[in-house]
Amino acid sequence: MAPLFKIPPGESNARVRIIDSTARIGGIPTTFFFTPDSAVEGFTHMPTIPCWVFLIEHSSGKKVLFDLGVRKDWRNLSVGLRIGGYGWDIQVDRDVLEILADEGIAAKDINSIIWSHMHWDHVGDPSLFPSSTELVVGPGFKKAFVPGAPANPASPILETDYKDRELREIDFDQDIGLKAGQLKAFDFFGDGSFYLLDTPGHTIGHLAGLLRTTTNPDTFIMMGGDLCHHGGELRPSPHRPLPAEINPHPWANMRPRLCPGGVLEDLQEKRGRNKDQAFFDVAMGMDIPEAQRTIHKTQEADASDDIFFIFAHEDNVMGVIDIFPKEANDWKEKGWGDQTRWGFLKDFDPAVGNDSRLK
Template identity: 50%
Template sequence: MSSFTSSVPPGKPTSVRIIDSTSMIKKLPVKALMKPPIPGFDLMPEIGTWSFLIEHESGRKLLFDLGVPTDWQDAAPTVSNRLKSNGWEISVEKPTVQILKEQNIDAESIEAIVWSHWHWDHIGNPSTFPASTRLIVGPGFKDEKLPAYPTNPKADVREIDFEGRELHEITFTEGNALQIEPFRAYDYFNDGSFYLLDTPGHAVGHLAGLARTTTNPDTFIFMGGDLTHHGGELRPSPLMPLPSSIPSQYIPALCQHLSMTTACPGSIFENINSSRDRTPASTTPFFEPAMGKDIPLAIETIKKTQQADADENVWYIFAHDAQLRGVAEFFPKSANEWKQKGWREKLLWRFLEDFEIAARQMKEKAGADGNKL
């Protein structure tokens, strides 16, 4: 068991609500994001992008990620041309600002928007917020991404998304900077309630969020952005090995398809790993990133995040985690009671259901060879 939370200084809790941004991406090939392949798992689940509303006890509010912009077809040409030609199905029903307004939260009350990173499926529509709403980005963004489109016709971010408002780049050298091992951190409210973490690799300036959801005990939601795109990029790990058996209540559909009523043996999934040279099979994630600015650095960041992921008082949520549906509760409801409601435990291994075809093959092979699982 990891003790990541022991490295976090004492602080106050803050309110966290998970917003379904109404974004949806379909027909996204797994190989575009992760490797090595798993037989039968060729397309990612239909994925959205979660946004998070963080509200300080003083009433100050910020948003972490916004989802897909409603005008994604009008992204910078280097982005929109690729999106229109790659065969993905992309949709978004409404901007985040409208979702907030429907629950009587005015755009003027949002102090800042944090981009986990600048990729098209996270940036939303900042221009729908007033100029008083700051846009916060990670280290290196300004040097790497400015000037933006159309001043720079080849840029992949747009001026309209931040013109007329403060564009604040977190450098992790400011007065509120600190170390939350193994991450560089920034104490946003200066009271230990919400931190930004330096999580480089996937994109220039990639940020994660760490919100304290309760005290006594201290619990946290770790907002991972695109640090991972699937639970199998993070798990299993040396600190979170594959269980010898996984109760059917956590992977009900898969156990049913495998005709296992009470639990699925972990050996099935170890065999999926070892058959793809992912060893040690019980402690090596199923995948590693296949796309990103600096993949070795992204892998190193994932390894750091495994320390937080293995802490029972931390709930790690990546931006496109399709498994949340049917388990977690979404805005306007609070996510602060995630631990009492057991959401983390219900979701830890739920991603294994994506491997149904490979799991069936492993079960059949074991039976044909006369082996027990």
């Protein structure tokens, strides 16, 4: 069967390492992200979520960071005062540069910083990098957010984020017709090893990344940014329906080892949803219908066993994936996709945990 999510052929891959930025955000109500009519009973707050950062290393020697996570001094910013008022629990132990320094990687070694989008938990502090490090953003970014604060107090970014450095806005019309699945693509290194994807809706200029982790056979990691915030916004789908049995069991202490998919099918039916319909609908974003369309397009990628999809705040991959300084190129060999795909179902314990079929 031909793949749903067709990716341009390429003979080059790049190295990728997933950095635990040390940021943890807890106490976020699920209604912040999902519509009330798609809520799951008892699932009232998100689990404590991380902020993943990706270090991409090209064969040319160029090094790229996809997102920067939360800056350690976030409380000193105006956004810190606003976010602090939400009552969330936010912890950040280290800046990304401190983590890189442990392995001898300095700020001057980073050629590009790519922001998936401009929210405070992704932009970090680019001012810590020299002017030789470019800042890469999505389409429409400059018109919407530049100048930054304090020149424009309404902007979510700072002037110091881009001062004295190249602020490069990706033009997806430059490579006319280049696509990955239904998503417009931009060949970042020009050799098919790493694509930026146009994934609008959550914000203006939202970007995802698609990195070729191996060739012959081709495997990929897709860095989703904030195109979703929970696996239940993406799965199940018409292309990845609920399986008859879920393994590993989402509730590790449950027996038997295999979780019967019928438990979740019944949950969907009670909620007026189909077994091949995602558990949640999007409630957060600049353009909700567009954000939902982006998710539907991404579901085609998620259906491929050769693509490991990881969004910026995915908690259920913790303890499974290898983190920096280890690399992530061998994700398929290690079975990360199968081990984590349905892990988000653990959050539904209040709704289905007492079902006799799980005992």
